[in-house]
Amino acid sequence: MPNSASDAPEGGLEDGAEYDLAVIGAGPAGLAGAVTASELGLSVALLDASGQPGGQYYRHPSPDLGAAHPEALHHDWPAFAGLVRRLAAGEVTHLAGHHVWTVARAADTEGSWDVHAVTGADGDGDRPVRVRARAVLLATGAYERQLPFPGWTLPGVVGAGGAQAMLKSGLVLPGRRVVVAGSGPLLLAVAASLAAAGARVPAVVEASDYLGYARRPGALLSHPHKLVEAAVHGAALLRHRVRLRTSSAVTQVHGSDRVAAVTVSRLDRQWRPVRGSGHRIACDALAVGHGLVPQLELAVGLGCTTRRTVEGTHALELGALQETSVAGVWAAGETGGVGGVQLARVEGELAGIAIAARLRGRAMASNARRVRELRRRRARMRAFADAMAAVHAPGPGWPQWLDGATDVCRCEEVTAGRIREAVADYGARDARTVKLLTRAGMGWCQGRMCGTAVACLAAQARGAQPAPPPERRPLAVPLPLGVLGALGRTPAPESDGAAPEDRSDGSDAVG
Amino acid sequence: MARDRSPAALVGAATDDAFEITFDGRPVTALPGQSLAAALWAAGILAWRTTRVGGRPRGAFCGIGQCYDCLATVNGRPNRRACLVPARPGDTVTTQEGHGHAELGV
Ligand code: FES
Numbered sequence: 001m002p003n004s005a006s007d008a009p010e011g012g013l014e015d016g017a018e019y020d021l022a023v024i025g026a027g028p029a030g031l032a033g034a035v036t037a038s039e040l041g042l043s044v045a046l047l048d049a050s051g052q053p054g055g056q057y058y059r060h061p062s063p064d065l066g067a068a069h070p071e072a073l074h075h076d077w078p079a080f081a082g083l084v085r086r087l088a089a090g091e092v093t094h095l096a097g098h099h100v101w102t103v104a105r106a107a108d109t110e111g112s113w114d115v116h117a118v119t120g121a122d123g124d125g126d127r128p129v130r131v132r133a134r135a136v137l138l139a140t141g142a143y144e145r146q147l148p149f150p151g152w153t154l155p156g157v158v159g160a161g162g163a164q165a166m167l168k169s170g171l172v173l174p175g176r177r178v179v180v181a182g183s184g185p186l187l188l189a190v191a192a193s194l195a196a197a198g199a200r201v202p203a204v205v206e207a208s209d210y211l212g213y214a215r216r217p218g219a220l221l222s223h224p225h226k227l228v229e230a231a232v233h234g235a236a237l238l239r240h241r242v243r244l245r246t247s248s249a250v251t252q253v254h255g256s257d258r259v260a261a262v263t264v265s266r267l268d269r270q271w272r273p274v275r276g277s278g279h280r281i282a283c284d285a286l287a288v289g290h291g292l293v294p295q296l297e298l299a300v301g302l303g304c305t306t307r308r309t310v311e312g313t314h315a316l317e318l319g320a321l322q323e324t325s326v327a328g329v330w331a332a333g334e335t336g337g338v339g340g341v342q343l344a345r346v347e348g349e350l351a352g353i354a355i356a357a358r359l360r361g362r363a364m365a366s367n368a369r370r371v372r373e374l375r376r377r378r379a380r381m382r383a384f385a386d387a388m389a390a391v392h393a394p395g396p397g398w399p400q401w402l403d404g405a406t407d408v409c410r411c412e413e414v415t416a417g418r419i420r421e422a423v424a425d426y427g428a429r430d431a432r433t434v435k436l437l438t439r440a441g442m443g444w445c446q447g448r449m450c451g452t453a454v455a456c457l458a459a460q461a462r463g464a465q466p467a468p469p470p471e472r473r474p475l476a477v478p479l480p481l482g483v484l485g486a487l488g489r490t491p492a493p494e495s496d497g498a499a500p501e502d503r504s505d506g507s508d509a510v511g
Numbered sequence: 512m513a514r515d516r517s518p519a520a521l522v523g524a525a526t527d528d529a530f531e532i533t534f535d536g537r538p539v540t541a542l543p544g545q546s547l548a549a550a551l552w553a554a555g556i557l558a559w560r561t562t563r564v565g566g567r568p569r570g571a572f573c574g575i576g577q578c579y580d581c582l583a584t585v586n587g588r589p590n591r592r593a594c595l596v597p598a599r600p601g602d603t604v605t606t607q608e609g610h611g612h613a614e615l616g617v
Contacts, residue, residue: 068524069522072522159572159573161574165573165575166594171545172518172552257568413567
């Protein structure tokens with residue numbers, strides 16, 4: 001039986017412990033799913049790589065830093081505090097510092113799953129842990145989408161989300177004068193927190209034109225709180241004298257071994273730089289990002305069906321109650337499409353209720369009203385998220401930012417020139433072929449940073465819509481060899497490509 | 512007022528238990544609960560790795576364990592993700608060259 005410790009010590013879990021539900025990811029979606037399912041009577045293990053709950057959105061300083069007001073760097077902190085209180089008060093076994101590297105069907109118990117993790121701050125703990133559960137909720141979140149440009153590998157260029165994460169957890173800034181660039185609503189939040197924490201932010205450079213919002217008034221007006229949020233960021237930016245430049249991009253970073261300045265160019269509607277429009281802004285750091293990409297390794301490894309999103313990436317195809325195409329595996333939050341923190345909480349709760357209903361074999365009648373309400377909110381927020389994603393989706397002309405010498409793959413140092421050569425001279429037509437010919441995407445990060453760019457460059461050759469393939473990485477986190485070796489002694493996990501099963505019936509009939 | 516804005520001031524952090532680590536032999540102050548990358552950033556150090564092919568400097572990029580740009584040699588062990596590994600008193604961080612195994616001849 002699970003113990004009630006809300007944070008089981010690293011060494012405190014017996015290998016092979018069994019639960020009704022294993023939740024992977026302790027961000028807003030995973031937390032909401034875990035506490036909901038637990039309160040409905042399921043035994044729940046919550047596995048997360050971090051030392052504390054919150055995921056990327058609610059990253060906050062370790063208690064050792066003694067922050068009296070961690071909420072100063074957050075929106076929606078009370079909602080998070082509420083989830084953490086429920087986690088602490090309940091029976092969920094929170095396995096912090098557990099890096100899940102694969103999920104597989106249990107070979108010896110039908111209808112069960114084995115969740116395999118390694119422990120330690122960066123997964124180096126070498127101690128494999130296996131959690132067995134009858135249901136799995138994937139709440140693995142998202143990572144930042146990056147588009148390359150000359151100079152983006154220079155120290156001082158950091159992810160916009162990365163700058164935010166380092167600020168929230170480590171209380172540090174990458175520099176004194178930080179330009180924020182890319183596209184998407186996150187940029188305003190990042191700029192506002194950097195400025196509040198003492199950085200000078202000379203400019204926020206947004207590649208889209210924001211006019212897209214005016215063309216979608218329906219979605220906007222149904223979400224007044226989003227407008228208020230934007231206005232709050234906007235007011236903060238005005239107060240700190242931050243200039244917002246839309247339809248513009250950083251097309252060059254200057255500096256020899258760290259950032260000294262950036263060139264900002266105006267973009268046309270296709271995101272092509274307008275010749276002669278570039279001007280320099282002095283800075284010592286650049287925080288850059290182009291929205292978020294759902295993190296799907298575990299789900300794809302299980303054979304879960306994906307769908308293409310409006311912004312040209314992939315997310316999980318989910319049923320009305322958050323179940324994936326693989327019966328017994330649910331998902332919530334950004335894995336089903338990037339949509340923000342409120343949506344993640346709603347989906348987590350919905351999944352928690354659905355899983356409890358399934359495992360307890362009871363109808364959902366007692367929760368029917370709540371389910372209806374959650375589904376209504378989910379539909380509204382998904383519509384808004386789609387409208388927003390369409391406004392900020394990368395324009396087709398961005399590869400014109402690149403010169404031949406620009407590294408596209410940061411890990412393997414593969415340049416745009418070599419990728420174009422693979423496409424033009426060797427006939428590569430998709431990211432996978434480019435990868436085999438150039439090693440782009442074969443390094444440490446397994447294409448997480450360059451995947452979008454490589455797929456776009458390959459697709460452009462045939463005039464196609466760029467569609468990065470859903471990520472198929474055999475291991476979701478790097479793994480000490482000893483862990484794989486040890487598996488020979490436990491039931492071997494099924495690897496890639498478990499056949500997708502029919503979506504189970506029943507679950508969709510509610511609400 | 513604008514002058515003394517800082518991340519620590521913003522969240523009201525009580526940070527009197529600072530300790531020392533070293534980076535390439537030079538002392539760097541770290542705070543309990545900070546990652547190695549955060550401690551290095553706080554000291555104005557943005558690069559602690561050189562790449563395998565071009566020998567180019569790199570440091571933390573994604574800040575959340577995804578990009579592997581922040582790999583460092585920590586207490587003699589290469590390939591640690593500095594953005595995830597907490598700083599501990601007396602840690603020695605050294606610039607990691609290439610794949611980090613040069614001295615092992617592999
Ligand atoms: S900064 Fe990306 S893994 Fe550490």
